[in-house]
Amino acid sequence: MADPWSSLLPAEASNYSSQVDLLTGLMLVLALGLSAPVFILMAYFAVKYRRGKPANRTHAANRNIWLEISWSAIPFVALLGFYLWSTDLSARLYHAPGNALQIDVVAKQWMWKFQHPEGQGEINELHVPVDQPVRLIMASQDVIHSLYLPALRIKQDVVPGRYTSEWFTANRPGIYMLACAEYCGANHSEMGGRIIVLDKADYARWLGQSSVDNSLALAGAALFRARGCSGCHEPGATVHAPRLDGIYGKTVALQTGETVIADDQYLRDSILLPQSQIAAGYPPIMPTFQNVLSEEDVLKIIAYIKSLQPEANTQ
């Protein structure tokens, strides 16, 4: 398809990208509309009223206050329209659909590691299926990074100490740029790679070809045992610790009287900073795993906790 814009714009690989480009394009039109009168009039006045050149320079007796008000108000009202459009568009970035494929991302100086739910891991390359919402849950092991996917017009900083996320639905198979956008030290400009959008069949084939020892949840289960989590958190443990079956996504009551949703961030904090949010009714006895588990390990354990379904209700 001969798209006249294609040579002027970076690749568009999602509906969202096309909408951002449309917004930018119309903003440019507005910018031209606001600035052209200034440029044209300045040049025109500079010629017409050049010093020494005869011209009618008689001014009207009264200056119009409405002139001041109109050139302050009219551009602003036009901008408000764009503001609403843009804010509405970007609000989508905060609400990933529930059926999104979740891929874990760990950033560190200077590489990107991606973990697919079935356990396939890759470095500096991200394979995703087309027409399928994909949500990236991102953690950093050292400084702030930022995962930038220009063809999808999105980026999100990856901040140590917390999870951030971004999501997209790519609509065009292809190979696109993937880069770190937040300056992160010596080899910042080499911390990049590719995002490869595949047809669903190709994606399934790729998943099959990539060597997998274990799914993330299975790897997490092994860690759960190896690191001693199971000693307290499994049924039959003598220690009074919360059961984790089905906890993901539930509301948890805290000792302080507040409640939190048990999302990725809460689970992560509970592992690394267990004293910060104590579940109501439990003693604050859990040790921190801050220097024991890597970001990747934590993500695996969270995947395992997510996989724990509550036992079927007995009739």
Place this chain on the structure above:
Amino acid sequence: MTDFAEAHRPSNLSQTGLSETETERVSYLRAGHSLSSWLFTTDHKRIAILYLISITFFFFVGGAAAALIRLDLLTPKADLLTNEGYNRAFTIHGVIMVWFFLIPSIPNTFGNFLVPLMIGARDLAFPRLNLLSWYIFMLAGLFTLFVLIAGGVDTGWTFYTPLSSMFAHANVVLAATAVFIAGFSSILTGINFIVTTHKLRCPGMTWGRLPLFVWSIYATSLVLVLATPVLSITLVLIAAERLFGLGIFNPALGGDPLLYQHLFWFYSHPAVYIMVLPALGVVSELVAAAAHKPIFGYQFVAGSSLAIAVIGFFVWGHHMFVAGQSMYASAVFSFLSLLVAVPSGIKVYNWTATLYKGHISLDPPFLFAMAFIGLFVVGGLTGLILAMLAVDVHVHDTYFVVAHFHYIMVGGTVSAFFGALHFWWPKMIGRKYSLVWGRLSAIFIFLGFNLTFFPQFLLGYWGMPRRYHVYAPQFQVLHVFSSTGASVLAVAYLVPFLYLFYSMRYGEPAGDNPWPAIGLEWTTPSPPPKHNFAKIPVVSGPPYDYHVEIEGKDG
């Protein structure tokens, strides 16, 4: 005066330059010839010259770093500089240009020189404090040069944590110390201007008659005094984390890296207005003088400087749209950022209206003012595009942002700085320079600037991240354009220093009011005597009281 032959009239030129005029013999420039008469002066005009020399020096140091960067970016691979070397080059470029050129540029040279002259005072309110602030500035500058010699620093001028506090290897604490010290110079200068504007206006110089340049320096000073301490404290916290391992910003120690960004931008966004407000004031002066007309909408132009200073404190969050801040915070900051457009737009439209039916002279100061307006408008409008959340998520931390803020800070502020230099040079030095060379410089600065930075908007939208020196090959063409423009710009920035320097010896005496313009500074001899006014002037009319033909009245 406006043509080449006349500017070079050899009338009373001798081979050794023009002989000293009567005015010059009693001017501030000749009030003492020893080095100590300069280094221990409390004359605001001499301190202005000291600042002019020092910031020009830093401008060329920062410019040399820029030249390295642009050379390195000619190719997509790492040829000229290593990764670390490149990071150090852009860090030193940013640190020097922001804190040692842009922030002090117009306020400390032209503000120092002109504020007392424009309000009919004999000096600033605290002349010794003024000298002290220059010494503090120089101490900070020496620290920066030491950092440079000691191998540089590689955190970027933004010193983001935890990179700066825990991971960077280079002289972070030294560089932060330099900026910390420079902050005191800013604060002292700001206080001095605020007190001077309140207390030393001559009889009849009411607030409604203040020149717009003084209004903008006043607004700038408020920002300097209120914002700089926040930066100073933040830098101390970085040093504390780095030296003593206190957990403030590093999450591994229980800190919050985004706290740093909030604190840093709470200073650094207002700092953008510290850099650009004085430029807006300069341009108001240049436009009125070139058009020989009262500035259109004086109250609106003056009020908009204060409005920009106030709103500027409430938009810092637009630097953090992708940092992980709440969606609602981003929406509010996006809206507040659009508000800045209103007072900025008011200024631009009022300048245009001032030209209407004026008597416009196309001398260098006006050409620089035109260049400023053109570049400031592009910078401002792309700022609006960046304020849009959906667009910013894409172009944040790309060359689009680099282009945008260079249009404001370099295209805008540096053009205004050169405009001021060309407008008030005859007053400061007492000699005329070649107008032809002045016009050529203005035109080439404008062209070179656009060739350098316009391609960067395209690069950014294409997805080229900033602070990259190894980049994808498809970006190379635009980088080559940009580097070519940079070499034009470098020459265009150098040339004025040659002909201005030449004019100090060989230029014609300027006379009190060469342009001719209205304003108290033009009622003094050029260069002014040590105490400015033999008799304190009394102001009885409005500012910019140029003759205007009004309908129904006699011309």
